[in-house]
Amino acid sequence: MSTTTRVQTSSSELNDPAALRLSGGQSLPPRSRRPKEGSGRRDGGVLVYLAALIVVALTLGPVLYAVLGGFRSNAQLAADPAGLPDPWVLDNYRRVITGSTFWTYAVNSLAIAVITTVVTVVAGLMAAYPLARYQFRWREPLFMVFVVGLLFPATVAIIPLFILVTRDLSMGNTWWGVALPQAAFALPMTIVILRPFLMAIPREMEEAAIMDGASRMQFFWRVLLPLSAPGAITVGVLAFVGSWNAYLLPLLLLRGDMKTLPLGVADFSSQYSSDTAGVFAFTTLAMVPALIFFLAMQKRIVNGLQGAVKG
Amino acid sequence: MTSLSVPPRDASTQPTGRAARPVGRRRDWRMAGEILLFTAPALVIFGLFVVVPIARAVQFSLYRWKGFGPLVDFVGLQNYVSVLSNEVFRGAVGHNLFIVVASILIQLPLGLAIALLLNRRIRGRGLLRTIIFVPYVLAEVIAGVVWFQLLQPGRGVVETLLGTVGLDGPYQGFLGTPELAMPTLMVVLTWKYVGLAVLLFLAGLQGVPDELTEAAQIDGASWWQIQRRVTIPLLGPTIRTWAFLSMIGSLQLFDMVWILTGGGPANATTTMATFLVNEGTKRQNYGIASAASVVLFVIALTMAVLYQRFVLRRDTSGADVLRGVR
Numbered sequence: 164m165s166t167t168t169r170v171q172t173s174s175s176e177l178n179d180p181a182a183l184r185l186s187g188g189q190s191l192p193p194r195s196r197r198p199k200e201g202s203g204r205r206d207g208g209v210l211v212y213l214a215a216l217i218v219v220a221l222t223l224g225p226v227l228y229a230v231l232g233g234f235r236s237n238a239q240l241a242a243d244p245a246g247l248p249d250p251w252v253l254d255n256y257r258r259v260i261t262g263s264t265f266w267t268y269a270v271n272s273l274a275i276a277v278i279t280t281v282v283t284v285v286a287g288l289m290a291a292y293p294l295a296r297y298q299f300r301w302r303e304p305l306f307m308v309f310v311v312g313l314l315f316p317a318t319v320a321i322i323p324l325f326i327l328v329t330r331d332l333s334m335g336n337t338w339w340g341v342a343l344p345q346a347a348f349a350l351p352m353t354i355v356i357l358r359p360f361l362m363a364i365p366r367e368m369e370e371a372a373i374m375d376g377a378s379r380m381q382f383f384w385r386v387l388l389p390l391s392a393p394g395a396i397t398v399g400v401l402a403f404v405g406s407w408n409a410y411l412l413p414l415l416l417l418r419g420d421m422k423t424l425p426l427g428v429a430d431f432s433s434q435y436s437s438d439t440a441g442v443f444a445f446t447t448l449a450m451v452p453a454l455i456f457f458l459a460m461q462k463r464i465v466n467g468l469q470g471a472v473k474g
Numbered sequence: 475m476t477s478l479s480v481p482p483r484d485a486s487t488q489p490t491g492r493a494a495r496p497v498g499r500r501r502d503w504r505m506a507g508e509i510l511l512f513t514a515p516a517l518v519i520f521g522l523f524v525v526v527p528i529a530r531a532v533q534f535s536l537y538r539w540k541g542f543g544p545l546v547d548f549v550g551l552q553n554y555v556s557v558l559s560n561e562v563f564r565g566a567v568g569h570n571l572f573i574v575v576a577s578i579l580i581q582l583p584l585g586l587a588i589a590l591l592l593n594r595r596i597r598g599r600g601l602l603r604t605i606i607f608v609p610y611v612l613a614e615v616i617a618g619v620v621w622f623q624l625l626q627p628g629r630g631v632v633e634t635l636l637g638t639v640g641l642d643g644p645y646q647g648f649l650g651t652p653e654l655a656m657p658t659l660m661v662v663l664t665w666k667y668v669g670l671a672v673l674l675f676l677a678g679l680q681g682v683p684d685e686l687t688e689a690a691q692i693d694g695a696s697w698w699q700i701q702r703r704v705t706i707p708l709l710g711p712t713i714r715t716w717a718f719l720s721m722i723g724s725l726q727l728f729d730m731v732w733i734l735t736g737g738g739p740a741n742a743t744t745t746m747a748t749f750l751v752n753e754g755t756k757r758q759n760y761g762i763a764s765a766a767s768v769v770l771f772v773i774a775l776t777m778a779v780l781y782q783r784f785v786l787r788r789d790t791s792g793a794d795v796l797r798g799v800r
Binding site (some may be wrong): 219221232289292297343346348415446 | 494505506508509512513515516517519520521523524526527528530531534541544559588591592594596597598602603604605606607609611612613614615616617619620621622623624626629630631633635638665669722726728729733746747750751754755760763764767768770771774775784785
């Protein structure tokens with residue numbers, strides 16, 4: 164077994180561009196390696212692709228089933244739960260799209276997620292700045308406050324939070340009443356991720372800016388903010404998706420027309436539990452925005468996390 | 475890097491003014507003011523919506539309080555006694571601990587395998603990486619609703635598919651049978667969260683220098699040998715960070731359970747979070763609910779501190795990379 168593998172690798176080594184890269188290929192952009200090696204290294208071959216196929220099927224299966232289920236009628240679903248739409252029924256999706264509840268919930272979700280994201284990123288960046296680049300006695304203790312905040316699950320505070328928002332602040336059933344607590348619980352992670360970004364900017368750059376007559380504020384606006392954009396985008400996306408997907412806090416705080424999409428999906432599912440096709444259509448439409456948004460931002464998230472984990 | 479060419483432009487407009495500012499107390503005050511200004515928004519929001527509610531959770535836990543009227547019925551630690559002697563809550567703690575351990579035992583090898591698979595130079599790798607994140611991106615509630623439909627007893631597609639290979643579904647469905655509810659929940663949780671492990675592991679794998687694997691390759695190491703001796707040890711810090719996040723998440727688990735089983739059947743899947751939300755919102759037992767939330771926090775904090783002390787500390791010591799390669 165081990166001998167065969169060794170033979171395989173040593174033979175593939177000859178036409179492996181990775182080995183050749185040492186001699187002349189170094190100046191090539193890294194991307195050009197990928198397609199070549201895709202054909203060059205096929206140790207594993209069919210098995211690797213088979214494994215990948217299984218992973219894809221298991222991962223996407225339930226999601227695709229829900230999407231397709233929305234195109235079927237309940238009769239079709241009952242007669243053959245594992246079948247394909249035949250004929251394709253558009254009525255379920257049409258009912259959701261032409262109904263007002265879905266859009267009301269979607270607007271609420273969007274508004275709350277946007278407020279959460281803006282508050283989180285602005286407050287997070289501002290706080291991370293002195294924590295990263297000022298020298299003062301309380302710097303590390305102050306940072307620790309937020310680090311410890313990572314350990315506070317929102318669940319622990321949910322009952323007092325509910326009372327605080329609804330009674331003391333009279334912000335129950337409002338966008339801000341949900342967005343501000345969500346921003347608060349997103350802040351620790353935001354600051355923990357952003358601080359290394361701001362710290363990594365060389366001190367010389369700051370000195371040069373100060374020499375040129377910039378105040379710390381100007382340095383913050385003109386130099387730090389642009390340079391920390393990758394980190395800011397990462398935490399922004401995380402805050403947005405977190406808020407968009409949140410359930411517990413909206414569940415306690417929002418009623419009626421103020422509900423968000425996850426609440427709407429849960430409601431729809433329990434109200435019309437026998438209308439499986441309708442549930443699938445509603446659920447599918449509710450998952451589309453977050454999926455598109457996250458997948459568009461995915462590369463940035465991975466890059467941002469890498470910067471933060473490297474630490 | 476390119477931004478080096480973006481120096482503040484008003485250097486010419488105020489040539490000497492700022493550089494000549496007297497150094498000393500005035501500058502200290504100015505800096506303190508700036509620090510305050512910059513940190514104030516975060517501190518106010520964090521204080522108001524995180525610190526205050528948690529402090530009040532501790533306070534509420536000492537009273538018998540139904541949510542109306544003044545907070546007068548001080549009962550000391552009685553709420554804690556009744557929470558800790560409550561069979562359902564003790565079961566919930568057990569379930570949470572089971573989920574913590576099972577999540578790591580299942581998702582670590584699986585996530586590692588998928589990440590290593592997706593780190594290979596195979597065709598369509600980018601698309602595969604995208605697909606594996608899909609369940610993770612979905613709201614837990616939405617994923618839960620989909621799975622609830624898939625698992626419907628009698629008419630769900632899961633039982634139908636099992637039927638085609640000759641297996642009968644349980645009479646009350648996977649979620650309705652006490653012995654099967656927790657394993658089923660674990661399957662759904664694995665489906666939902668293995669993407670996070672893969673995401674983090676892939677990010678970590680990008681940090682593994684090509685030179686190391688290439689050197690090993692030249693030395694004649696097989697793909698598997700390279701993964702086992704070089705890549706996985708270098709992933710150590712990432713794995714430990716992921717395990718930490720997974721642990722904290724497992725302790726707080728709420729949404730999925732609430733949607734799939736509501737904690738049932740017969741409390742077989744109750745978690746600390748579903749217990750306290752149930753007590754708080756359905757029965758208005760704010761004192762009991764708060765005591766449960768404090769217990770949840772203490773458990774989470776204890777595990778986090780122990781983990782930090784015995785596992786994560788290796789990563790902050792700095793020599794870890796070298797130790798990993800050995």
